[in-house]
Each structure stands twice: as structure tokens, then as C-alpha cells.
Amino acid sequence: MRMHSPSLPELHAFAAAARLGSFSRAAGELHVTQGAISRAIARLEEHLGVALFEREGRRSVLTRAGADYLDAVGPSITAIESATLAVRTRRSPRQLRLSVPPTLFSHWLIPRLPDFSARHPGIGLSFAPYRRDDPLSAPDIDAWIRIGQADWPAGITAEYLVGRELVPLCRPADLPQLRTPADLLARPLLFHTNYPGNWAHWFANVGCAHGPLVPAADFDQVSLLVQAVIAGMGVAVVQRALVEPELAAGRIAVAIALEPPVLLDRGYHLCRPAGRAPSPALENLRAWLLEQAAACA
Template sequence: MTDNRRRLLPPIGALASFVAAARHDSFSRAGQEMGLTQSAVSRQIAHLEDWLQLRLFDRNGRRVELSREGEAYLKAIGPALEQIRAATAAAISGRSDKELNIATLPSFGMRWLAPRLPRLTARHPDIIVNFSARTFPFSFAHEAFDGAIHFGDIDWPGGAPELLFHEESILVCAPDRLRRQPIAKVADLLEWPLLVQAERRSAWKIFLDRAGVDQEPPAPSASFEHFLMLAQAAAAGAGAALIPKFLIGPELAAGTLVSPLAETLAAEHGYYFVVPEGQPLSPSLTIFRDWLLEEARTER
């Protein structure tokens, strides 16, 4: 490498300190993240500013803010550093550029993704997708995922989301219990044990309100972290449940769960595919993303 080309490659440690300080607007918090002292981070950034002959931060006491030049530089090098991290992680783990790590909600992965994967494999047999279960948003900077499937608000810190589809939940219960305790109208549910998914405890109240039932629902008799656990409890006769219809196709087809009413509960939130913000998609991730969006259109 010529001296001139070397001159255009600042020390990686200084770049990492710069990005961390920009993220936190603080040298001390950047140091905590990187395992360095505040003075060490300050020296790294001063060295980088001297290297570039630019003022990257405006100092105001203990608080620092990116300068206009610093904002432009961060926008340019941030994605490049993420690519270096991803390439290094792939090299260490032996992953090829055809291999993807995707985080997904457990029930979504089992009931929606898994049955559709043969269509992706048929088109692109060289792409390998490793799925891991994650229930809550995480930092792409700290977990080695190429993308994630998320339900909820569109906001994911550090992520760029694309809508897959909104869900529609239906009322379900076991047919044997329904014969013993009929449900002819929504208000009849006030006499039933109500089962809930742990993160959606308000679902029954919303369902009753929308149906015009001006009474509080009874306290849930049981709560489950995953929808498939909830479906199993309902099929066993433990009570009534509100479950996204796309997750319980097999139970409805087999008759282990039935839906006695036409009323449904449309969710305000949706399922999203999220990738790291500002980072170019690899060819394999682009193929997976396009396939996923195509499958989601059929669901909508």
C-alpha cells in the first residue's frame, strides 16, 4: 500500500471511539461501552481530528455534540464499520456470504415461516438461513443478526423496518367445551375462563368494547408467553382465547379448535422485517427480504 493510500485509513480504534461517542453524545459513556477511560476516548478522537484536520465534535463542558463535519463523516463511515464487523464475524464463524442469521418470533417462525421455506429453497438452494427465536427488539450492534421479524410499533432503534402484514385475531375454544357452554354472542364470554397472551392482556377488553359489551372482562384465568402454548390450552378446554388466525390453521382444520363467532380483532400494530439501519444489504439478504415481502403480500 502506498503512503498516500495508508494516509487515508485512520486507526480503527479511533474510528470506533468516534462512532461510540457520536451515538452517546458523551466521551465517558463511549468509554463505558468500549471498556476505556473517558480520557482515552478523548485522546483517540483528538488523534482522529488531527489526522483528518477536521473538528468532529463541538465541546460544551462535559457534553459533546457532532459538528456539521462530524455528522457527514459519521454518515459515511458508520455503515462501513458495520460491514467490517459483519465480515469479521462471518470470517471467525466460518459463515459464507450465502448464509444468513435471522431472528424471529417463536410462533411466527413455527407456523408462518417454516411452512413457506421450501419455496425459498426451491428458488435459491445455495442460501442457508439460520433462524433464532427472539421475543423483544435487540441491538444489531451487539447481536450478530442480519435481520429480524418483529411485531409491534414500527420504531426499532438502529433498525429499518418494512411492513409484512397486520394480523387479525379470532375467538377460539375447544369444541367439547363449547357444546357444554355455548357462545351465541360476545357477552356470553363473560361467563367463560379467558386465556391471554402475556404481552396482550388488554385484548379481551378491546374485543368486548368493539362488540358493544359495556362490561369489564373477568381477570384472565391463565397467561402464556407464546401463542402456540395459548392454543394448546384452549384446545384442552381451559377456556377461550383470541389468537391470530394465521397461526392456528392446523388446529382449525383438524377441529381441535373452533371459532363460534364471526367477530374478529384487528391489530393496530403489524409484523415487520427489520434490518440494520444505514447498512447496505448483501445479495443474499436482498433475496431473502424480497422473498419474504412477496410471501407477505399473499397473506395480506
């Protein structure tokens, strides 16, 4: 029987270039030369009889035919990689490897993990280092928790967990002086460096007019924002899921409690490649995470 499938090196070159938008970056990921990537994709295009990429500035962008082909073959490439890695490493189907952002990991997930272990004592968990630019395709990772909206890359299944609720924080001793959203404007506003629009978003959603919002200080970690609030430097606005332990311990307080709460467009999602069938262990973890998230709503 005549085989119509291209070679795996050609498919890997195509999938990497499509995901990264660059032949040179694909070459770096696959540890080959850029010329090898170019030749593999040229052979694939000749084999298929269609152009798969077009140039847009320095980026290589999929054509319509290329995008359709990636949708068709991408899940199979991922499945082959996963199956091969599982055989090589002989990793137990009851062992899960996850990647979680450090802030959510320490403030939301870790306090809950003893409950998961008690319910599923046979499932082992290990955690991969967090990488902000992770393409969510590594075959040795079962699932990722990542912050995002609805614009996930093609081939990624994402389910919302927590992180959309935005709350203003103050010291408990300051609560009597903070009765309305406008009262916060008289206090020093502390900003998150990576999300400087959080305060404007919160004020807009509560209908509180304001002039330019100037940070009294900004911090690139939620833990530092919390410490600044405790120290009396000002008030901050933070995703509630990231400050649950501090709120429960009474070290900080929600300055203005609202119902319904102010919500962000972004939040933390459980992500995995759509073409990779979840193991029973991953299904157990997924169900548990969704249950924990629902309890926070």
C-alpha cells in the same frame, strides 16, 4: 492529503454509546473500560468541535449534532464491520443467517420453509439464537424478524410481514354457543402475560362494552394459551399468524369471525441495518417472505 476522519475506535465507541444510551454498556459491548469509552468520545468531540452527548439522569443522550453525525457515519461503520466479517469468515453470499422469535418461527415460518428451499435450492439458511434486546446490528446476522410498531431504532429498515390480525379462540365444540362478542364475556378469559391488553383492545374494536376484565389464567407463551383453550379452560385472543397450524387442523376455532378483522398496532417485521446493502440471496428471501405474508392477508 490531510485526513479529517477520526479513528475507528473513536467511531465504534460513539456508535455503541449512542445505540445503548450508556457509556458503561458500550464499554461492556466493546470489551473495554468505561474510561476508554469516555476518552474516545472526548477525543471525537474535540476533533469535531461539538458536543455529541448530554446527560439525562443516568442516560447519555445524543445532542442534535450527535444525532446528525450518527445518521451520517452509522451506515458506514456497519458496512465496514460487515465487509470485514465477510472476508474473515469467507461466508458464501448464498448463505443467510437470520434471527427469528421462537413462536413465529415454529408456528408460521418453519411450515413454509420447504417452499423457499424448493424455489432457491442454492441458498443456505442458518438461525441465530433469539435475543429480545438485540440491537439489530450484529455483523454476522443478515436480517431479523422482530415484533414492533413504527418506532424502530434509527438506521433500521423494517418491512411489515404478519401478526396484526387478532382473533378470539375457542374449542370447535363451543362454537354454537358463541354468536356475539358479548357471549365471550360469559366465558373464562385467558390472557397472554406479555400482552394483557389484547382482550380490551379486541372488545373495544368490536364495540362491546364490558366491566373489568379479570384473567381466569394467564400464560407467557402462545402454545400454552392454545393448549389451555383445547383443554376447555376458557377462550383466548391471539395473533392469527401464530395459530395457523392449530386452526387448519381443527384443534381450535375462531370464536367470532369478523370482517374486517381486529388489527393490532404491532406486528412482525423483517428488519436489517439500513446502511448494509442486501445480498441477492437476502433479496430473494425478502421477496419470498412478502409473498407468503400477502397470501395470509
